[in-house]
Amino acid sequence: MKLHEYQAKDLFARYGIPVPRGEVASTAAEARSVAEKLGGKVVVKAQVHAGGRGKAGGVKLVQSPADAEKAAAGMLGRNLVTHQTSAKGVPVRKVLVSETTAIATELYLAVVVDGNAAAPLVMASRAGGMNIEEVAEKHPEQIIRVAGDPVYGLWPYRARDMARELGIPPKLVRDTTALISNLYRAFVELDCTLAEVNPLVITADEKVMAVDAKITIEDDALFRHPDLAKLADPEQEDELEHRADRAGVKYVKLENGTVGCMVNGAGLAMATMDITKKAGTNPANFLDVGGSANEERIAEAFSIIVSDTDVKAVLVNIFGGILRCDIAARGVVMGAERSRSRLPIVALMRGTNAKEGREILQASSLNVTFLNDLSEAAPAVAGVLSTRGGAR
Ligand code: GDP
Ligand code: MN
Numbered sequence: 001m002k003l004h005e006y007q008a009k010d011l012f013a014r015y016g017i018p019v020p021r022g023e024v025a026s027t028a029a030e031a032r033s034v035a036e037k038l039g040g041k042v043v044v045k046a047q048v049h050a051g052g053r054g055k056a057g058g059v060k061l062v063q064s065p066a067d068a069e070k071a072a073a074g075m076l077g078r079n080l081v082t083h084q085t086s087a088k089g090v091p092v093r094k095v096l097v098s099e100t101t102a103i104a105t106e107l108y109l110a111v112v113v114d115g116n117a118a119a120p121l122v123m124a125s126r127a128g129g130m131n132i133e134e135v136a137e138k139h140p141e142q143i144i145r146v147a148g149d150p151v152y153g154l155w156p157y158r159a160r161d162m163a164r165e166l167g168i169p170p171k172l173v174r175d176t177t178a179l180i181s182n183l184y185r186a187f188v189e190l191d192c193t194l195a196e197v198n199p200l201v202i203t204a205d206e207k208v209m210a211v212d213a214k215i216t217i218e219d220d221a222l223f224r225h226p227d228l229a230k231l232a233d234p235e236q237e238d239e240l241e242h243r244a245d246r247a248g249v250k251y252v253k254l255e256n257g258t259v260g261c262m263v264n265g266a267g268l269a270m271a272t273m274d275i276t277k278k279a280g281t282n283p284a285n286f287l288d289v290g291g292s293a294n295e296e297r298i299a300e301a302f303s304i305i306v307s308d309t310d311v312k313a314v315l316v317n318i319f320g321g322i323l324r325c326d327i328a329a330r331g332v333v334m335g336a337e338r339s340r341s342r343l344p345i346v347a348l349m350r351g352t353n354a355k356e357g358r359e360i361l362q363a364s365s366l367n368v369t370f371l372n373d374l375s376e377a378a379p380a381v382a383g384v385l386s387t388r389g390g391a392r
Contacts, residue, residue: 001217002049006096007231008213015186018209022098031072034097035065044071047094049236052082106199111187120148129199154184176208191221240304247300250288257284258312260305264289264323272317279378284311291322298331303339313384316347325349325357333364344384
Protein backbone atom coordinates (compact mmCIF):
# COMPACT_ATOMS: atom_id res chain seq x y z
CA MET A 1 0.00 0.00 0.00
CA LYS A 2 1.38 3.36 -1.05
CA LEU A 3 1.26 6.46 1.11
CA HIS A 4 1.07 10.08 0.04
CA GLU A 5 4.09 12.32 0.50
CA TYR A 6 2.46 14.27 3.36
CA GLN A 7 1.66 11.02 5.20
CA ALA A 8 5.17 9.70 4.66
CA LYS A 9 6.64 12.98 5.92
CA ASP A 10 4.56 12.76 9.10
CA LEU A 11 6.07 9.32 9.69
CA PHE A 12 9.56 10.58 8.86
CA ALA A 13 9.17 13.35 11.43
CA ARG A 14 8.17 10.75 14.02
CA TYR A 15 11.41 8.91 13.29
CA GLY A 16 13.54 12.02 13.66
CA ILE A 17 14.10 12.55 9.94
CA PRO A 18 14.13 16.31 9.22
CA VAL A 19 11.44 17.47 6.78
CA PRO A 20 10.43 21.01 5.77
CA ARG A 21 7.55 22.53 7.77
CA GLY A 22 4.28 22.19 5.91
CA GLU A 23 0.60 21.33 5.96
CA VAL A 24 -1.76 19.56 3.65
CA ALA A 25 -4.69 21.45 2.05
CA SER A 26 -7.81 20.27 0.23
CA THR A 27 -8.90 23.64 -1.16
CA ALA A 28 -7.11 26.57 -2.75
CA ALA A 29 -8.24 28.85 0.11
CA GLU A 30 -6.72 26.45 2.63
CA ALA A 31 -3.50 26.40 0.64
CA ARG A 32 -3.43 30.20 0.81
CA SER A 33 -3.84 30.27 4.57
CA VAL A 34 -1.12 27.64 5.08
CA ALA A 35 1.16 29.76 2.87
CA GLU A 36 0.38 32.82 5.01
CA LYS A 37 1.32 30.90 8.13
CA LEU A 38 4.60 29.80 6.57
CA GLY A 39 5.59 33.30 5.48
CA GLY A 40 4.42 33.41 1.87
CA LYS A 41 7.29 31.82 -0.05
CA VAL A 42 6.24 28.18 -0.34
CA VAL A 43 6.23 25.12 -2.55
CA VAL A 44 2.84 23.67 -3.53
CA LYS A 45 2.93 19.94 -4.27
CA ALA A 46 0.20 17.73 -5.75
CA GLN A 47 -0.41 14.68 -3.56
CA VAL A 48 -0.62 11.63 -5.80
CA HIS A 49 0.66 8.06 -5.60
CA ALA A 50 3.21 8.70 -8.33
CA GLY A 51 6.57 10.31 -8.77
CA GLY A 52 7.71 12.57 -11.57
CA ARG A 53 5.48 15.39 -10.38
CA GLY A 54 8.20 18.00 -10.73
CA LYS A 55 8.45 17.59 -14.52
CA ALA A 56 4.67 17.31 -14.87
CA GLY A 57 3.68 20.59 -13.23
CA GLY A 58 2.78 19.01 -9.91
CA VAL A 59 5.43 20.92 -7.91
CA LYS A 60 5.28 24.74 -7.95
CA LEU A 61 7.53 27.18 -6.12
CA VAL A 62 5.63 30.40 -5.44
CA GLN A 63 6.43 33.78 -3.86
CA SER A 64 3.17 34.71 -2.14
CA PRO A 65 0.00 33.31 -0.55
CA ALA A 66 -2.02 34.56 -3.54
CA ASP A 67 0.22 32.59 -5.91
CA ALA A 68 0.00 29.55 -3.63
CA GLU A 69 -3.78 29.77 -3.93
CA LYS A 70 -3.51 30.01 -7.72
CA ALA A 71 -1.07 27.07 -7.92
CA ALA A 72 -3.34 24.93 -5.72
CA ALA A 73 -6.41 25.86 -7.78
CA GLY A 74 -4.56 24.73 -10.89
CA MET A 75 -3.86 21.30 -9.39
CA LEU A 76 -6.85 20.41 -7.21
CA GLY A 77 -9.72 18.52 -8.81
CA ARG A 78 -7.67 17.69 -11.92
CA ASN A 79 -5.79 14.62 -12.99
CA LEU A 80 -2.02 14.78 -12.94
CA VAL A 81 -0.23 12.83 -15.66
CA THR A 82 3.42 11.94 -15.01
CA HIS A 83 5.76 9.39 -16.57
CA GLN A 84 4.76 7.03 -13.76
CA THR A 85 0.98 7.25 -14.28
CA SER A 86 -1.29 5.99 -17.06
CA ALA A 87 -2.20 8.43 -19.84
CA LYS A 88 -5.34 9.27 -17.88
CA GLY A 89 -3.33 10.29 -14.81
CA VAL A 90 -4.39 10.27 -11.17
CA PRO A 91 -6.72 12.69 -9.40
CA VAL A 92 -5.31 15.43 -7.17
CA ARG A 93 -7.48 15.87 -4.06
CA LYS A 94 -4.89 17.41 -1.77
CA VAL A 95 -1.79 19.56 -2.03
CA LEU A 96 1.09 19.81 0.41
CA VAL A 97 2.13 23.40 1.10
CA SER A 98 5.68 23.56 2.54
CA GLU A 99 8.38 26.05 3.32
CA THR A 100 10.77 26.33 0.40
CA THR A 101 14.21 24.95 0.88
CA ALA A 102 17.29 26.62 -0.58
CA ILE A 103 18.88 23.56 -2.14
CA ALA A 104 22.66 23.23 -2.48
CA THR A 105 22.84 19.51 -3.36
CA GLU A 106 20.27 16.86 -4.23
CA LEU A 107 21.04 13.27 -3.24
CA TYR A 108 19.15 9.99 -3.44
CA LEU A 109 18.48 7.68 -0.50
CA ALA A 110 16.21 4.66 -0.20
CA VAL A 111 15.69 1.40 1.66
CA VAL A 112 14.24 -1.48 -0.35
CA VAL A 113 13.84 -5.23 0.06
CA ASP A 114 16.65 -7.18 -1.55
CA GLY A 115 14.91 -10.43 -2.45
CA ASN A 116 18.13 -12.28 -3.27
CA ALA A 117 19.83 -11.38 0.00
CA ALA A 118 16.53 -11.68 1.93
CA ALA A 119 17.44 -8.47 3.73
CA PRO A 120 16.81 -4.74 3.56
CA LEU A 121 19.14 -2.87 1.22
CA VAL A 122 20.08 0.78 1.60
CA MET A 123 20.79 2.57 -1.65
CA ALA A 124 22.17 6.05 -2.06
CA SER A 125 23.51 8.18 -4.84
CA ARG A 126 24.94 11.60 -5.51
CA ALA A 127 22.70 11.65 -8.56
CA GLY A 128 19.66 12.75 -6.62
CA GLY A 129 16.48 14.44 -7.83
CA MET A 130 16.69 12.47 -11.06
CA ASN A 131 14.97 9.40 -12.32
CA ILE A 132 16.84 6.77 -10.31
CA GLU A 133 15.88 3.92 -12.67
CA GLU A 134 17.77 5.78 -15.37
CA VAL A 135 20.82 6.23 -13.13
CA ALA A 136 20.72 2.52 -12.22
CA GLU A 137 20.65 1.60 -15.89
CA LYS A 138 23.20 4.01 -17.33
CA HIS A 139 25.53 4.58 -14.38
CA PRO A 140 25.11 1.67 -11.95
CA GLU A 141 28.50 2.55 -10.41
CA GLN A 142 26.94 5.79 -9.11
CA ILE A 143 24.69 3.89 -6.73
CA ILE A 144 26.09 2.97 -3.33
CA ARG A 145 24.56 -0.19 -1.86
CA VAL A 146 24.75 -1.30 1.75
CA ALA A 147 22.92 -4.38 2.97
CA GLY A 148 21.24 -4.40 6.37
CA ASP A 149 21.06 -7.51 8.51
CA PRO A 150 17.57 -8.87 9.21
CA VAL A 151 18.55 -9.58 12.83
CA TYR A 152 21.13 -6.94 13.76
CA GLY A 153 19.84 -4.15 11.56
CA LEU A 154 22.14 -1.62 9.95
CA TRP A 155 25.52 -1.27 11.61
CA PRO A 156 26.11 2.43 12.44
CA TYR A 157 29.58 2.40 10.92
CA ARG A 158 28.12 1.31 7.60
CA ALA A 159 25.66 4.23 7.62
CA ARG A 160 28.62 6.52 8.41
CA ASP A 161 30.70 5.09 5.54
CA MET A 162 27.75 5.63 3.26
CA ALA A 163 27.45 9.28 4.29
CA ARG A 164 31.18 9.79 3.61
CA GLU A 165 31.00 8.05 0.26
CA LEU A 166 28.13 10.35 -0.67
CA GLY A 167 30.53 13.25 -0.24
CA ILE A 168 28.61 14.81 2.64
CA PRO A 169 30.52 17.75 4.19
CA PRO A 170 32.31 16.53 7.36
CA LYS A 171 30.20 18.63 9.72
CA LEU A 172 27.01 16.99 8.33
CA VAL A 173 28.22 13.38 8.46
CA ARG A 174 26.83 12.84 11.95
CA ASP A 175 23.34 14.14 11.03
CA THR A 176 23.31 12.20 7.76
CA THR A 177 24.37 8.99 9.52
CA ALA A 178 21.50 9.46 11.97
CA LEU A 179 19.10 10.14 9.10
CA ILE A 180 20.13 6.95 7.27
CA SER A 181 19.79 4.90 10.48
CA ASN A 182 16.40 6.43 11.22
CA LEU A 183 15.13 5.74 7.72
CA TYR A 184 16.29 2.14 8.11
CA ARG A 185 14.52 1.86 11.47
CA ALA A 186 11.28 3.30 9.99
CA PHE A 187 11.53 0.85 7.09
CA VAL A 188 11.78 -2.15 9.41
CA GLU A 189 9.34 -1.06 12.11
CA LEU A 190 6.65 0.04 9.65
CA ASP A 191 7.00 -3.10 7.50
CA CYS A 192 7.85 -1.10 4.39
CA THR A 193 8.73 -2.49 1.00
CA LEU A 194 10.07 0.94 0.05
CA ALA A 195 11.15 4.04 1.98
CA GLU A 196 12.60 6.58 -0.41
CA VAL A 197 13.91 10.12 -0.16
CA ASN A 198 14.47 11.72 -3.57
CA PRO A 199 15.83 14.27 -3.23
CA LEU A 200 17.61 14.14 0.07
CA VAL A 201 18.87 17.68 0.23
CA ILE A 202 21.82 19.58 1.63
CA THR A 203 20.50 23.08 2.11
CA ALA A 204 22.36 26.31 1.45
CA ASP A 205 22.58 26.83 5.22
CA GLU A 206 24.08 23.34 5.64
CA LYS A 207 21.36 21.09 6.90
CA VAL A 208 20.27 17.67 5.62
CA MET A 209 16.58 17.37 4.90
CA ALA A 210 14.07 15.09 3.18
CA VAL A 211 12.40 17.27 0.54
CA ASP A 212 10.39 14.37 -0.89
CA ALA A 213 9.15 11.21 0.82
CA LYS A 214 7.81 7.95 -0.54
CA ILE A 215 6.68 4.99 1.55
CA THR A 216 5.10 1.73 0.47
CA ILE A 217 3.85 -0.64 3.18
CA GLU A 218 3.73 -4.40 2.67
CA ASP A 219 0.02 -5.25 2.27
CA ASP A 220 0.37 -8.53 4.11
CA ALA A 221 1.70 -6.67 7.17
CA LEU A 222 -1.07 -4.07 7.33
CA PHE A 223 -2.92 -6.05 9.98
CA ARG A 224 -0.08 -5.09 12.34
CA HIS A 225 -0.55 -1.40 11.57
CA PRO A 226 -4.24 -0.50 11.78
CA ASP A 227 -3.31 3.19 12.01
CA LEU A 228 -1.42 2.97 8.70
CA ALA A 229 -4.14 0.92 7.01
CA LYS A 230 -6.44 3.92 7.50
CA LEU A 231 -4.17 6.01 5.28
CA ALA A 232 -5.11 4.01 2.16
CA ASP A 233 -6.34 6.02 -0.81
CA PRO A 234 -7.94 3.54 -3.24
CA GLU A 235 -8.88 6.32 -5.65
CA GLN A 236 -5.18 6.56 -6.56
CA GLU A 237 -4.95 2.90 -7.55
CA ASP A 238 -5.91 1.18 -10.78
CA GLU A 239 -9.66 0.63 -10.53
CA LEU A 240 -9.62 -2.99 -11.70
CA GLU A 241 -6.72 -3.90 -9.40
CA HIS A 242 -8.66 -2.37 -6.55
CA ARG A 243 -11.79 -4.36 -7.45
CA ALA A 244 -9.67 -7.52 -7.59
CA ASP A 245 -8.26 -6.73 -4.17
CA ARG A 246 -11.75 -6.50 -2.69
CA ALA A 247 -12.78 -9.74 -4.41
CA GLY A 248 -9.72 -11.51 -3.01
CA VAL A 249 -8.14 -12.41 -6.35
CA LYS A 250 -4.60 -11.67 -7.43
CA TYR A 251 -4.76 -9.50 -10.54
CA VAL A 252 -2.04 -7.58 -12.28
CA LYS A 253 -2.75 -5.64 -15.46
CA LEU A 254 -0.09 -6.05 -18.15
CA GLU A 255 0.67 -3.62 -20.95
CA ASN A 256 0.13 -4.40 -24.65
CA GLY A 257 -1.76 -7.66 -24.10
CA THR A 258 -5.02 -8.87 -25.68
CA VAL A 259 -5.57 -12.23 -23.98
CA GLY A 260 -7.26 -12.19 -20.59
CA CYS A 261 -6.14 -15.18 -18.55
CA MET A 262 -8.22 -16.73 -15.79
CA VAL A 263 -6.37 -19.37 -13.86
CA ASN A 264 -6.32 -21.00 -10.43
CA GLY A 265 -2.87 -20.99 -8.86
CA ALA A 266 0.04 -18.62 -9.40
CA GLY A 267 2.28 -21.24 -11.03
CA LEU A 268 -0.43 -22.24 -13.48
CA ALA A 269 -1.07 -18.53 -14.15
CA MET A 270 2.56 -18.02 -15.13
CA ALA A 271 2.57 -21.14 -17.32
CA THR A 272 -0.62 -19.89 -18.97
CA MET A 273 0.97 -16.52 -19.69
CA ASP A 274 3.90 -18.35 -21.29
CA ILE A 275 1.46 -20.28 -23.46
CA THR A 276 -0.24 -17.15 -24.75
CA LYS A 277 3.21 -15.73 -25.53
CA LYS A 278 4.08 -18.90 -27.40
CA ALA A 279 1.00 -18.40 -29.53
CA GLY A 280 2.48 -15.10 -30.67
CA THR A 281 -0.08 -13.19 -28.60
CA ASN A 282 0.31 -11.31 -25.33
CA PRO A 283 -1.35 -11.83 -21.96
CA ALA A 284 -3.35 -8.77 -20.88
CA ASN A 285 -3.13 -9.69 -17.23
CA PHE A 286 -1.99 -12.05 -14.54
CA LEU A 287 -5.00 -13.38 -12.64
CA ASP A 288 -5.07 -16.06 -10.00
CA VAL A 289 -8.50 -16.77 -8.52
CA GLY A 290 -6.89 -18.83 -5.76
CA GLY A 291 -7.50 -22.36 -4.62
CA SER A 292 -10.74 -21.90 -2.70
CA ALA A 293 -12.67 -19.54 -4.97
CA ASN A 294 -16.46 -19.74 -5.08
CA GLU A 295 -18.81 -18.91 -7.97
CA GLU A 296 -19.16 -15.31 -6.89
CA ARG A 297 -15.42 -14.73 -6.84
CA ILE A 298 -14.97 -16.40 -10.24
CA ALA A 299 -17.79 -14.27 -11.68
CA GLU A 300 -16.17 -11.10 -10.37
CA ALA A 301 -12.76 -12.23 -11.67
CA PHE A 302 -14.23 -12.85 -15.10
CA SER A 303 -15.94 -9.49 -15.24
CA ILE A 304 -12.73 -7.75 -14.12
CA ILE A 305 -10.90 -9.41 -17.02
CA VAL A 306 -13.47 -8.42 -19.62
CA SER A 307 -13.78 -4.88 -18.22
CA ASP A 308 -10.27 -4.34 -19.50
CA THR A 309 -10.93 -2.95 -22.99
CA ASP A 310 -7.60 -4.33 -24.23
CA VAL A 311 -8.91 -7.87 -23.82
CA LYS A 312 -10.08 -9.52 -27.07
CA ALA A 313 -10.26 -13.15 -25.92
CA VAL A 314 -10.25 -14.97 -22.60
CA LEU A 315 -8.21 -18.07 -21.85
CA VAL A 316 -9.68 -20.03 -18.93
CA ASN A 317 -7.31 -22.64 -17.57
CA ILE A 318 -8.65 -24.41 -14.47
CA PHE A 319 -7.17 -27.42 -12.79
CA GLY A 320 -9.96 -28.70 -10.60
CA GLY A 321 -8.96 -29.58 -7.07
CA ILE A 322 -10.46 -27.87 -4.08
CA LEU A 323 -11.91 -25.48 -6.65
CA ARG A 324 -14.18 -27.75 -8.70
CA CYS A 325 -14.48 -27.16 -12.45
CA ASP A 326 -18.29 -27.00 -12.32
CA ILE A 327 -18.07 -24.11 -9.84
CA ALA A 328 -15.54 -22.34 -12.04
CA ALA A 329 -17.80 -22.85 -15.08
CA ARG A 330 -20.87 -21.48 -13.29
CA GLY A 331 -18.82 -18.48 -12.19
CA VAL A 332 -17.64 -17.83 -15.75
CA VAL A 333 -21.21 -17.97 -17.08
CA MET A 334 -22.41 -15.68 -14.28
CA GLY A 335 -19.58 -13.21 -14.88
CA ALA A 336 -20.12 -13.18 -18.66
CA GLU A 337 -23.86 -12.59 -18.25
CA ARG A 338 -23.36 -9.86 -15.69
CA SER A 339 -20.84 -8.01 -17.79
CA ARG A 340 -22.70 -8.79 -21.05
CA SER A 341 -19.45 -10.05 -22.54
CA ARG A 342 -19.51 -11.76 -25.92
CA LEU A 343 -15.76 -12.23 -26.13
CA PRO A 344 -14.53 -15.61 -27.37
CA ILE A 345 -13.39 -17.96 -24.61
CA VAL A 346 -10.81 -20.71 -24.90
CA ALA A 347 -11.27 -23.15 -22.02
CA LEU A 348 -9.23 -25.96 -20.61
CA MET A 349 -10.73 -27.73 -17.61
CA ARG A 350 -9.19 -30.74 -15.99
CA GLY A 351 -9.36 -32.43 -12.64
CA THR A 352 -12.35 -32.50 -10.30
CA ASN A 353 -15.71 -32.31 -12.13
CA ALA A 354 -14.09 -31.32 -15.43
CA LYS A 355 -16.86 -33.02 -17.39
CA GLU A 356 -19.60 -31.15 -15.52
CA GLY A 357 -17.75 -27.89 -16.01
CA ARG A 358 -17.53 -28.42 -19.71
CA GLU A 359 -21.24 -29.28 -19.92
CA ILE A 360 -22.17 -26.09 -18.11
CA LEU A 361 -20.14 -23.98 -20.53
CA GLN A 362 -21.50 -25.92 -23.51
CA ALA A 363 -25.08 -25.38 -22.37
CA SER A 364 -24.51 -21.63 -22.08
CA SER A 365 -24.76 -19.22 -24.98
CA LEU A 366 -21.10 -18.31 -24.64
CA ASN A 367 -18.67 -18.59 -27.53
CA VAL A 368 -16.37 -21.27 -26.10
CA THR A 369 -13.62 -23.28 -27.75
CA PHE A 370 -12.80 -26.37 -25.67
CA LEU A 371 -9.36 -27.86 -25.32
CA ASN A 372 -8.43 -31.34 -24.23
CA ASP A 373 -4.81 -30.63 -23.56
CA LEU A 374 -2.56 -27.71 -22.66
CA SER A 375 -0.61 -28.23 -25.88
CA GLU A 376 -3.69 -27.15 -27.85
CA ALA A 377 -3.92 -23.84 -26.01
CA ALA A 378 -1.44 -21.81 -28.04
CA PRO A 379 -2.87 -22.52 -31.50
CA ALA A 380 -6.44 -22.16 -30.18
CA VAL A 381 -5.78 -18.72 -28.69
CA ALA A 382 -4.08 -17.55 -31.87
CA GLY A 383 -7.02 -18.98 -33.83
CA VAL A 384 -9.82 -17.18 -32.01
CA LEU A 385 -7.89 -13.91 -32.11
CA SER A 386 -7.41 -14.11 -35.87
CA THR A 387 -11.02 -15.07 -36.68
CA ARG A 388 -12.65 -12.75 -34.17
CA GLY A 389 -14.71 -10.16 -36.02
CA GLY A 390 -16.49 -7.48 -34.06
CA ALA A 391 -16.83 -9.75 -31.06
CA ARG A 392 -17.02 -6.82 -28.69
P1 GDP B 1 8.69 14.35 -7.69
O1 GDP B 1 9.08 15.00 -9.00
O2 GDP B 1 7.31 13.79 -7.75
O3 GDP B 1 9.69 13.35 -7.25
O4 GDP B 1 8.63 15.53 -6.59
P2 GDP B 1 9.78 16.15 -5.66
O5 GDP B 1 9.19 16.44 -4.35
O6 GDP B 1 10.98 15.28 -5.65
O7 GDP B 1 10.12 17.53 -6.35
C1 GDP B 1 10.73 17.58 -7.64
C2 GDP B 1 11.85 18.59 -7.66
O8 GDP B 1 11.35 19.89 -7.29
C3 GDP B 1 12.94 18.32 -6.66
O9 GDP B 1 13.92 17.44 -7.15
C4 GDP B 1 13.50 19.70 -6.40
O10 GDP B 1 14.47 20.00 -7.39
C5 GDP B 1 12.31 20.62 -6.61
N1 GDP B 1 11.80 21.06 -5.31
C6 GDP B 1 10.88 20.46 -4.52
N2 GDP B 1 10.71 21.15 -3.38
C7 GDP B 1 11.57 22.21 -3.43
C8 GDP B 1 11.90 23.29 -2.56
O11 GDP B 1 11.38 23.45 -1.46
N3 GDP B 1 12.85 24.18 -2.98
C9 GDP B 1 13.46 24.05 -4.19
N4 GDP B 1 14.37 24.95 -4.54
N5 GDP B 1 13.18 23.04 -5.03
C10 GDP B 1 12.25 22.15 -4.66
MN1 MN C 1 10.99 13.10 -5.77
